[in-house]
Amino acid sequence: MAEIIAICNQKGGVGKTTTSINLSAALAAAEKRTLLIDLDSQGNATTGLGFDKHKVEYSIYNALIDGVDITSILLSTDLKYLKVVPSNTSLVGAEVELVGVVSRETRLKHLLQAVDDEFDYIIIDTPPSLGLLTLNALSAANSVIVPVQCEYYALEGIADLQRTISLVQDRINPELKIFGIVLTMFDSRNNLSHQVLTEVKTHFKEVVFHSVIPRNVRLSEAPSYGKPILLYDVNSKGAVSYFELAKEVLMSEGGS
């Protein structure tokens, strides 16, 4: 039985894709069989791992809408234990096409049953919205990791997201747990970063991961080489912080 983790936050640019790619890669480096699903039509997780999103034969869209078997869409990566289901702009149409479908929120959940035994972890990168694709991720997942950027607007967004998660728990997926909040782009020279860190830790207590991801330019350079940070610069602060996060995930079997 795979642990299915959705990486969610409707606030844009907070590090969802960066966390999805680098947590997946760190879990694979620990020899956990890991599947990364790119559920964002921007296809950033797909290109961040070196694939050309315009040239992939099948994407998650084909599985969700056309019924193509998800096992035939798995792409291998430079890491032996990491596979990817890619996405591209064809996914833009999916939200509208799913609206008319019965059980439109649980399509992804049913798809993933076909690969559940093959993986230890399935990580789902989501778009910056609370639409049908993100709802699909939240219904398929056992738990959710929320990246929160150390900035003012990011604090605002947490309350909105909590409300969505409890709606999903009430109506679609009672098992869904919050695995944790991970603070991202923390800049120790900047007061605002410290204020946000303190406020989130005070308010959310043990739900907040101990690992804090620092602002680190190597993390933003890595996707332009199509590599996760551990293959681009394994000694960087960014790589170290994602190893630590992976360790916390491995140690706490499925969150609170």
Next chain:
Amino acid sequence: MAEIIAICNQKGGVGKTTTSINLSAALAAAEKRTLLIDLDSQGNATTGLGFDKHKVEYSIYNALIDGVDITSILLSTDLKYLKVVPSNTSLVGAEVELVGVVSRETRLKHLLQAVDDEFDYIIIDTPPSLGLLTLNALSAANSVIVPVQCEYYALEGIADLQRTISLVQDRINPELKIFGIVLTMFDSRNNLSHQVLTEVKTHFKEVVFHSVIPRNVRLSEAPSYGKPILLYDVNSKGAVSYFELAKEVLMSEGGS
């Protein structure tokens, strides 16, 4: 006749709200009658100007869905020539509610006709997606300003956005022009920033504004005080760069 400018980019966290607030404030400081419309359910433009998004009586949702007159929703700000139409999480439902409505893409366009004569500029902040709300903004607008963060993923997103803009030009709003691309969060110490700047200027030539918005911590602090940068720290690099951007907007009537 107001110049209606949509601030769009489906990539998250690139500076749409920061540009919407600070461009609007700079135009108002130049004594142009300016209206800022918050079309994002996150309500960041609303809180960034000091309003409590949970306490506003009416929001853009009420105008779009309930037919409340937009003139009764205008909020005054600390700047004499700047008014705001607020938003909050009630807007989350609008995309689904609009799906069944006739002429769902042009609802906002019709609403704005009621205030067209009262303002010189109407600026629309949009969410990080290409859904019905952003389509409403693109159909109501005369032109679009695209903030592009000086990062790798932001480059990827430009092609997707261009495709959407040409679809809108073909099907809904033939008058829509690209006013310009504004580079944001430029960090002169970082190679990636310079690479993105060069690539965007080479590829998009005169469509790119001369003004480049630097990464400046004062810009990210200002919203926590509910103020635009020119009221929070008028001498900061962030404030100066948005004055420059406003000057370029004022000088070139409505873009290419």
